[in-house]
Amino acid sequence: MRKAKSLHPSASPSERSVANSLEAEAGSAPTRRLFLKRMGLGAVLIGLFGHVLAWVRSLFPNVLYEEPRRIKIGRPEDFAEGGTFLEERRLFVFRERNTFYAISATCTHLGCTVKMIHLPQPKRVQIGGRVREERYEFHCPCHGSKYYGDGTNYAGPAPRPLVWYKLEVAPEDGQLVVNLDEIVGQDFRLTV
Amino acid sequence: MDRQRDAMWIYSLGAVLFLLMGGAYWREWRPEWKLYQAEFRQLVAQRFGPDRAARVPEGIQQIWVPSLGRVDRCVTCHLGIEWKGLENAPHPYRAHPPEILQKHPIARFGCTICHGGQGYATDVRSAHATRIEHWEEPLLGTELGKTYLLSDRKALLQINCNICHRYDRETAGAELINYAKQLVREKGCRACHRINGRGGVIGPDLTYVGDKSPEQYDYSRIGGVKSVFAWHIAHFKNPKAMVAETVMPNFNFGSREAQALAMLVMSWKRTTLPVEYLPGEPWADRPTPEEVEREQRMLTGEGAFFVKKGCFVCHEVSSLGIESAAKIGPDLANAYVDVQSRFGKTLEDFLRSPTGTMAVVLATQIPLTEEEKREAIEKLKLAYQRKLEREASPK
Amino acid sequence: MATGRTLWERIFWSWRPESSREAGDAIVRNFLLHWFPAKVLRESLSFRYSLWLGTIAAVLFVLLTGTGVILMFLYVPSVERAYASVKDIEYVVSFGWFVRSLHRIAAHAMVAVVFLHMMRVFLTGAYKNGVAADQNRPLNWIIGILLLLATLLLSFTGYLLPWDQLAYWAITVGTSIATAAPWIGDDIRFVLLGGHEIAQNALLRFYVLHCFVLPTAVLLLFSWHMWRVRKDGGLACADRLAREHRREWTTPIRSKTYSLLGIARGRTVHVEVAAIHEEEQMVPASPVLVRRLFLVALGTIVATSLLALMIRAPLEEPANPSVTPNPAKAPWYFLWLQELVALTTVRIGTYTLNGAFVGGVLIPGLLILWSAIWPYLDRSSTASVGVWFPTERRRQNLVFLLIVAGILVLIVTGTLRGPYWEFYWPWEPWPEIPRRF
Numbered sequence A: 001m002r003k004a005k006s007l008h009p010s011a012s013p014s015e016r017s018v019a020n021s022l023e024a025e026a027g028s029a030p031t032r033r034l035f036l037k038r039m040g041l042g043a044v045l046i047g048l049f050g051h052v053l054a055w056v057r058s059l060f061p062n063v064l065y066e067e068p069r070r071i072k073i074g075r076p077e078d079f080a081e082g083g084t085f086l087e088e089r090r091l092f093v094f095r096e097r098n099t100f101y102a103i104s105a106t107c108t109h110l111g112c113t114v115k116m117i118h119l120p121q122p123k124r125v126q127i128g129g130r131v132r133e134e135r136y137e138f139h140c141p142c143h144g145s146k147y148y149g150d151g152t153n154y155a156g157p158a159p160r161p162l163v164w165y166k167l168e169v170a171p172e173d174g175q176l177v178v179n180l181d182e183i184v185g186q187d188f189r190l191t192v
Numbered sequence B: 001m002d003r004q005r006d007a008m009w010i011y012s013l014g015a016v017l018f019l020l021m022g023g024a025y026w027r028e029w030r031p032e033w034k035l036y037q038a039e040f041r042q043l044v045a046q047r048f049g050p051d052r053a054a055r056v057p058e059g060i061q062q063i064w065v066p067s068l069g070r071v072d073r074c075v076t077c078h079l080g081i082e083w084k085g086l087e088n089a090p091h092p093y094r095a096h097p098p099e100i101l102q103k104h105p106i107a108r109f110g111c112t113i114c115h116g117g118q119g120y121a122t123d124v125r126s127a128h129a130t131r132i133e134h135w136e137e138p139l140l141g142t143e144l145g146k147t148y149l150l151s152d153r154k155a156l157l158q159i160n161c162n163i164c165h166r167y168d169r170e171t172a173g174a175e176l177i178n179y180a181k182q183l184v185r186e187k188g189c190r191a192c193h194r195i196n197g198r199g200g201v202i203g204p205d206l207t208y209v210g211d212k213s214p215e216q217y218d219y220s221r222i223g224g225v226k227s228v229f230a231w232h233i234a235h236f237k238n239p240k241a242m243v244a245e246t247v248m249p250n251f252n253f254g255s256r257e258a259q260a261l262a263m264l265v266m267s268w269k270r271t272t273l274p275v276e277y278l279p280g281e282p283w284a285d286r287p288t289p290e291e292v293e294r295e296q297r298m299l300t301g302e303g304a305f306f307v308k309k310g311c312f313v314c315h316e317v318s319s320l321g322i323e324s325a326a327k328i329g330p331d332l333a334n335a336y337v338d339v340q341s342r343f344g345k346t347l348e349d350f351l352r353s354p355t356g357t358m359a360v361v362l363a364t365q366i367p368l369t370e371e372e373k374r375e376a377i378e379k380l381k382l383a384y385q386r387k388l389e390r391e392a393s394p395k
Numbered sequence C: 001m002a003t004g005r006t007l008w009e010r011i012f013w014s015w016r017p018e019s020s021r022e023a024g025d026a027i028v029r030n031f032l033l034h035w036f037p038a039k040v041l042r043e044s045l046s047f048r049y050s051l052w053l054g055t056i057a058a059v060l061f062v063l064l065t066g067t068g069v070i071l072m073f074l075y076v077p078s079v080e081r082a083y084a085s086v087k088d089i090e091y092v093v094s095f096g097w098f099v100r101s102l103h104r105i106a107a108h109a110m111v112a113v114v115f116l117h118m119m120r121v122f123l124t125g126a127y128k129n130g131v132a133a134d135q136n137r138p139l140n141w142i143i144g145i146l147l148l149l150a151t152l153l154l155s156f157t158g159y160l161l162p163w164d165q166l167a168y169w170a171i172t173v174g175t176s177i178a179t180a181a182p183w184i185g186d187d188i189r190f191v192l193l194g195g196h197e198i199a200q201n202a203l204l205r206f207y208v209l210h211c212f213v214l215p216t217a218v219l220l221l222f223s224w225h226m227w228r229v230r231k232d233g234g235l236a237c238a239d240r241l242a243r244e245h246r247r248e249w250t251t252p253i254r255s256k257t258y259s260l261l262g263i264a265r266g267r268t269v270h271v272e273v274a275a276i277h278e279e280e281q282m283v284p285a286s287p288v289l290v291r292r293l294f295l296v297a298l299g300t301i302v303a304t305s306l307l308a309l310m311i312r313a314p315l316e317e318p319a320n321p322s323v324t325p326n327p328a329k330a331p332w333y334f335l336w337l338q339e340l341v342a343l344t345t346v347r348i349g350t351y352t353l354n355g356a357f358v359g360g361v362l363i364p365g366l367l368i369l370w371s372a373i374w375p376y377l378d379r380s381s382t383a384s385v386g387v388w389f390p391t392e393r394r395r396q397n398l399v400f401l402l403i404v405a406g407i408l409v410l411i412v413t414g415t416l417r418g419p420y421w422e423f424y425w426p427w428e429p430w431p432e433i434p435r436r437f
Helices: A012-028 A030-057 B002-029 B032-048 B048-056 B098-103 B124-128 B142-147 B155-164 B174-186 B227-235 B257-268 B291-300 B303-308 B332-343 B348-350 B357-364 B371-391 C008-013 C019-030 C053-074 C084-092 C096-123 C137-160 C164-176 C187-194 C200-231 C239-247 C286-310 C332-344 C355-377 C391-415
Strands: A072-076 A082-086 A090-094 A099-105 A116-126 A130-139 A152-156 A162-169 A176-184 B063-065 B069-071 C038-041 C282-284
Touching: A030 B002, A030 C053, A030 C096, A030 C286, A082 B155, A090 A176, A116 B348, A116 B357, A130 C239, A130 C332, B002 C286, B032 B048, B063 B227, B142 B155, B155 B174, B155 B257, B174 B257, B227 B257, B257 C286, B291 B303, B303 B371, B303 C286, B332 B348, B332 B371, B348 B371, C019 C038, C019 C282, C019 C286, C038 C286, C053 C096, C053 C200, C053 C286, C084 C096, C096 C137, C096 C286, C096 C332, C096 C391, C137 C200, C164 C187, C164 C332, C164 C355, C187 C200, C282 C286, C332 C355, C332 C391
Parallel strands: none
Antiparallel strands: A072 A176, A082 A090, A090 A099, A099 A162, A116 A130, A162 A176, B063 B069, C038 C282
């Protein structure tokens, strides 16, 4: 319990007496008064803090006037085997029987849309220690960047492989949904 | 004294502020739509299992259609719109009839352009906007339909169809509007009124009559609801009863006719439609009937393969009757033997490792599977054969 | 000083100074507190004297600035997007409805409180110079009038921003009245609107005026206003107190000088405060004034929050220049002018009295002018300074109250006007407004 404050010299006699009685009471029922005082002060602080918090919270938007980040792209059964290019979405969707994956068509150099090149003959390539046979590749028409069929960059100025986006199934109608907010690795497959 | 009193005041005011802020937070954190979303999640969990329920989105959902300048938040509560399997769920979770959504996808149209209502709102009363203050576009649904005693309670919706489909003679799904348009043609309204830009000048110009302010009508002779819609119905039933000095004849319209015409008239508003929303054929270069007929013919002949795969865009195949508009590449009738002299390899080798322009075309535009390559070789052989036959028998 | 201090005491030592010297030090060494004098007359802190109306107005201004800045992040001042952005604030922004409601309540409250403050100052004769030397309270009164005008303009410019029917037509009425000013009326309207119509230019100008120009003007004028209060020796009740305690009175005596540290001498700001000799009438500004200020601020926030929770800010249909709402009304603080304009538009034979000029320009112009110069025309003595309803100033106060009552009656009458400016008693229902469906 803190020492009672000394009154300033110009305190009136009545103030002194109240202070004295406060001191006297302090010994007998300190907790109740202090408790109420603390509750009161707490209420003030919480009330004011609540105000400021509400104001700041209003600056975090709940809705965005932007293109949605999760986009429906069609029913799985409507996709042909192999690769489909979705032009407006700048996306390649690949189907192998009932597994699906999606690769972005945006070149990682300066953002042009890459083209899918069908190879006349299957090509053997080694990516990170593993050998694959690929029938198609991606070439960028702007500055000559080249990517293997899994998006790995191997020629030209492209600094990184093509991005793989997560594919999901929409709960309402079973359509494929590409989630542009989630980037996945090259081993991602969605099984429908 | 002062100090004590001031302190007491501060603490009491603090307590009051605490309660008030509690009230503000309560109102903010328990909005109506959260209850609807929770209920929906339960419904999905019951019918489809918990993990589909877990994927139901949380928070305010909105459909923003910038070309129409609208933002619709109906889907915050109406979560079941596109769910297969909720066709018989209770409102607001019922699925939307899917056929019309094929032609009017939600992402391109939103909801309120057809259904009316206040898209900005996130509570039921403001969103449905049936007779609330300061929003004149109510939900054109069964509640209003009941008020106006329409035989088909949901028919008011057709008013908004006509905002885009105004110049259609008939619109599938808008029976009352079609009926009203038929009446306009049969009863000769254009004799006295300008409608859609042409007509007479005896009566007022009705081209944009749907925009007329409610205060410009005289309601002194209407009983019941004082609304523009009610005025029009009463006026169609008996013009002289509403406008004493009118010369408009009484057509003895029944309720159905008057309601249909009133709906049609309310839909005649000034709207700016972006071009991609105009009904009918899409705005694009259209082939002439001759071009269409020619392509049909080529598709049924022996050279159909070259049309289907798109070879004919650059190459003609004269011996099979395939014509090309561009004729950028050589006549493929000779290809079977020509390839050797041009490229130094057989046709099969050329298709397997093409050079020049064909390398680019076969890599990007016209990828051929192994089977298709075999078919191409077959057809080219046939083309050469037909060419020889033609040369052999000159006529 | 005391060595056994807690951490709290060491940080906030200026809150509870332990001696007179420390009290003076606290004021000078604390940035937030240096605004105040080291000691304050206890009488000035009385609720009954001033009702703390000036402080309430200032707190409301701070509240408006805070909520206003938040709203500036959420609102878009473009005619295509303004309305939709306000709808978004109401529906999808967390606590957006609350911030907007607070802002509106505080705005209306500030207009009312500033006016009440002016009334209090008049009724207590606090615009008059008292017994000290070099006072200039009449100047401060004029600064106050300028602050009142700035407040009214702040509210008026803010009114347009939602771009709904209420906003658009209220500003139509307001700017039309402005055209009645002789010779320059049309030009005033043209510059204010940035054109002939109320369109994008008008919205942007009103926005800049509302968010920057007028608040800056208020801040500058307010600073000057407070500075003048200090130079004039505090609230006018100090003069009353000085008179009550003086037994004989000849010429004003320089009894105290102010400089940066309050201890220098020489020809600088000086104030006669006879009560400086009576220590028991002074209290240290910190903590007494600070605590009471906090109390008043808290009370203002509580009252504003309560009203904001109970009354939602309105938003009518989107602004439509081709549909005039019936009736179209100015905001309540200008409603008396609109009523005057309607009343003074009189036809006598072939002559039509231009109500817009009389009611919109002449009468308010005269009222402002008269109130501005009244302190210089007032001939009552210093005995009436800082006194509520002194006998000497009875007639002035009566006339003042009658004018205010007249304004209030006109405002109430304007509120009770319905479609076509017909008068409806509060119990008479307005005719049903027709709708589309």
